[in-house]
Amino acid sequence: MELMQKAGCELIFFGIESGSDTQLKQMSKGITTDTIKNAVDIAHQAGIHVRGSFIIGLDGDTPETINQTIEFASGLKRYGLEQAQFHCLDLYPGTYYWNMVEKGEGTLKRMYDTYDWSVFSRNKPHIVPNSMTVGELEQLVKYAREQFDK
DSSP: OHHHHHTTOOEEEEEEEOSOHHHHHHTTOOOOHHHHHHHHHHHHHTTOEEEEEEEESOTTOOHHHHHHHHHHHHHGGGGTEEEEEEEEOOOOTTSHHHHHHHTTOSSEEESOSSOOGGGOBTTBOSEEETTOOHHHHHHHHHHHHHHHHO
């Protein structure tokens, strides 16, 4: 990170995705929440601005795991995370989650029977875990943004 900063790097944007070690493992991220804390801290200590992205509504997500992610994101501020983005899960053809849903595996259900790309939005769920509704997911995304901005 120090070499990156010396080379002119001013900002790094981490695709953190979740604050749940269980979810990170399921996604095959190869990292843990401790790894994330360390990476954010090292970047911040090197003088690099740090931002992160989180996904709300992953396969297997529940209100509890989502709240864990929200709390984790807010807790990363003390390590130097300056900004966080919270989005609903997007599905793109050929991706792991797309293929999972197409095969009927996992806990995700599509809200539309179409592949009309005009309905896709990171701010409006088009796919939700079976245990949740679109309204619940939208509320949790809004809550996540509010909590981080406090």
